[in-house]
Structures are given as structure tokens and as C-alpha cells.
Amino acid sequence: MTTFDFSPLFRSAIGFDRLARLANTAASTAEASYPPYNIAKTGDDSYRLTMAVAGFGPDDLDLVAKDNTLVITGRVAGDAPQAELLYRGIAGRPFERRFVLADHVVVEGADLQNGLLHVLLKRVVPEALKPRRIAIGGATPTAIANDPAQTAQAA
Numbered sequence: 001m002t003t004f005d006f007s008p009l010f011r012s013a014i015g016f017d018r019l020a021r022l023a024n025t026a027a028s029t030a031e032a033s034y035p036p037y038n039i040a041k042t043g044d045d046s047y048r049l050t051m052a053v054a055g056f057g058p059d060d061l062d063l064v065a066k067d068n069t070l071v072i073t074g075r076v077a078g079d080a081p082q083a084e085l086l087y088r089g090i091a092g093r094p095f096e097r098r099f100v101l102a103d104h105v106v107v108e109g110a111d112l113q114n115g116l117l118h119v120l121l122k123r124v125v126p127e128a129l130k131p132r133r134i135a136i137g138g139a140t141p142t143a144i145a146n147d148p149a150q151t152a153q154a155a
Contacts, residue, residue: 034091034093034095035051035052035053035074035091035095035097036051036052037049037050037051037052037097038050045122045123045124045125046108046120046121046122046123047105047120047121047122048118048119048120048121049070049099049118049119049121050116050117050118050119051072051097051116051117051119052115052116052117053074053112053115053116053117054090054092054115055076055090055091055092055115056074056076056092056112056115056117057112058112059077060074060075060076060077061073061074061112061117062074062075063107063110063119065101065106065107068100068101068102068103068105069098069099069100069101070098070099070101070107070119070121071096071097071098071099072095072096072097072099072117072119073094073095073096073097074094074095074096075094076092076094101121102123104123104124104125104126104129105121105122105123105124106121106122106123106124107119107120107121108120108121108122
């Protein structure tokens with residue numbers, strides 16, 4: 001496996017500590033394959049995470065969103081009478097999946113249908129962080145330079 005050193009990229013970048021941690025985590029984490037999932041972009045700022053959770057009911061799944069991380073945990077309750085299994089193709093084993101969410105991405109809801117867990121995500125940017133148009137005043141720079149009162153205010 002090739003190891004990448006990202007330190008040259010962050011010598012002149014300030015405030016990208018979270019990105020550096022993400023890159024290091026992604027490089028060091030072995031990808032688990034259970035349960036399988038899809039991530040689809042459904043709009044400009046909306047996403048759908050679909051996870052195959054056959055054998056799990058709504059009470060067996062737990063979704064927690066905290067600090068830009070979505071954690072999905074599954075544990076099957078063992079109250080059902082067990083028959084002698086000749087072949088087990090449906091895993092049903094406990095799992096925990098973590099997804100790192102970008103800033104301002106929130107979980108809108110989740111739904112379980114036909115063995116598929118659908119989690120709806122949306123980027124909600126606060127008004128204070130959205131681009132805004134700045135009005136330009138009518139005074140010309142030469143008029144300000146010739147008026148000593150406005151020159152003092154500008155300084």
C-alpha cells in the first residue's frame with residue numbers, strides 16, 4: 001500500500017486541520033464491506049444514503065448524527081425462535097458504519113422499506129455564510145480625495 005505525505009500541502013494552508021484528519025483517516029481505515037450502501041446526489045444540495053439492511057427492523061437500527069459524523073448501528077434482537085439453519089446467506093450480524101458529513105449537512109430523515117434503509121441528507125447553509133451582493137456607493141474616488149472631511153473619515 002502506498003502512503004501519501006500531505007504535509008507539503010498544509011504548509012501554506014490555514015484552517016484545514018479537519019481536511020488533514022479526514023485524509024489520514026481515509027488512508028488508514030480498512031474499508032468494511034458490510035452492509036453494502038449507495039450514496040446518490042438527488043439535487044444541488046441533497047443526497048440519499050441507501051443501505052442494504054435485510055433482516056433488520058426499525059427497532060434494530062440506530063442513527064446518530066453528532067459533530068459532522070453520522071453513525072448507523074444495527075443489532076438484531078435475539079427473541080425470535082431459532083430454527084436449525086442449513087445455510088446462512090443473510091448475514092444479520094451487528095454492524096456500525098460511520099460517515100463523515102461536510103459542514104452544514106444535516107440529516108432530514110430516514111425510512112426503512114423492503115430491507116433498504118434510506119437516509120435523506122441536505123446541505124443547509126446559514127444565511128450569514130451565503131454570498132451576498134455588496135452595494136457600491138455613488139461617490140467617486142476623486143471626489144473623496146478632494147474632500148478633506150471624507151478623506152479623514154475614510155482613513
